[in-house]
Amino acid sequence: MADYYAERLSAERLRRCYEIAPPRVRRYLQAEIDHALTKIRPGDAVLELGCGYGRIMAGLAGKAGRIVGIDTSRASLAAGRERLASFSNCLLIQADAVRLPFPGRSFDAVLCLQNGISAFHVDPERLIEESLNVTKPGGTVLFSSYSDRFWAHRLAWFELQAAEGLVGEIDHEKTGAGRIVCKDGFTAMTFGPEDFRRLTASVAAETEIYDIDDSSIFCEIVKSGVKA
Secondary structure: OOHHHHOOOOHHHHHHHHOOOOHHHHHHHHHHHHHHOOOOOOOOEEEEEEEOOOOHHHHHHHOOOOOEEEOOOOHHHHHHHHHOOOOOOOEEEEOOOOOOOOOOOEEEEEOOOOOHHHHHHOHHHHHHHHHHHEEEEEEEEEEEEEOHHHHHHHHHHHHHHHHOOOOOOEEEOOEEEEEEEOOOOOOOOOOOOOHHHHHOOOOOEEEEEEEEEEEEEEEEEOOOOOOO
16 A cells, blocks of 8 residues: 555646645645644755655745655656756655654654655554654654544545546445545545544653644644754
8 A cells, every 4th residue: 555656646646636626625735734834944954754746845945944855656756856846945855754864853844744644554653753763852743634524525535536536436335434445445544633642652752732724633743852
């Protein structure tokens, strides 16, 4: 499943998913970017995990000093480099989010938005640990997943994607309670507040979990230490 976004749902196909998003979904997508911007200071070094074709990076580049995006899909990264060509402070790298090729304490903020913690299909505890490792003391790590209140809009969006052949046909017998299952093997889970509390219970950092726009659940982790 980790290869789904690299092999099937990448580059132009991934872009098309966002082009067909209904207005309420578009509002959710923008709300995540707007919220991330409130956690970035001008000049910050920012890392985005699962950057795809640069959709979120484009919204952050005007404020961040330097923004690095990683993804496993070569095709999406190529599309991202084209999209972000006018931003001199953007760099895209092929890498695995649980094996980051950066020294510790490299970034002021690390972002894993739009349910990346599920979409990556990796060990979420290791993902959090690796993210904190590359974050500077006093820096912020942001994870987001879907709010329960957004379920109907999320499912309707995936139905549109399935209708265009971007993902497989929805398996309605297995889909529900925050889980989307397609007949081609695609699955997408949801991490709720209790999941984030469990995952961060042993993290030596300040953690806050909250809802944004009745569409996203954010887990915000501030690494111990003084922000430079």
